[in-house]
Amino acid sequence: MSDVLDSGPFFHGTKADLQVGDHLTAGFPSNFRPEVVMNHIYFIALRDGAGLAAELAPGDAAPRVYAVEPTGPFENDPNVTDKKYPGNPTRSYRSTEPLVITGEVHDWTRQTPEALQMWRDRLASARTGERGEIIN
Structure with missing residues (x-):
């Protein structure tokens, strides 16, 4: 795996109503594959990526x-x-x-x-193919 070269700032997108000081943890269903309970919490260095x-x-x-700030x-x-992409151009962690x-x-x-529907369609088609597998 590539070395992490990003120092942030970092962001997390969700529909949860949270407060400063709250902690986000692993152990919840994937937003994209709800049958998979995630062993990690995901975040990104691109605010618009978190928005998506x-x-x-x-x-x-x-x-x-x-x-957000990682605690570990x-x-x-x-x-x-x-x-899917060489390196880490999405700056996802x-x-x-x-x-x-x-x-x-x-x-x-x-x-x-229209863009949201395109993303939903892509995610739905990825679930049935090899690219839909989550490395957990």
Whole structure:
């Protein structure tokens, strides 16, 4: 796996209503494959990437992007690093240790309804193919 070369800032997108100081932890179903309980908590260094994840997360609550800090070691997300894209151009990471919420971010770019549908369609088709497998 590639070396982690990013020092942040880091973001996490969700539909959960959280507060500064709250911790995000592993052990919950995947947003993209709900039958898979995740061994890691995922985060990204691109605020709009976190926004996309928030918009794609299940549920009817408003999508939210939080600034987060890892509380322990983390690694490049192997679900995209070198498996789908050389290196880590998405700047996506994961950790088995919690992330602490340091603030909420409001200036992220929202997707159009058409773009969101395209992403949902891509995720649905990926679930049935090899690229839909999650490295957990």
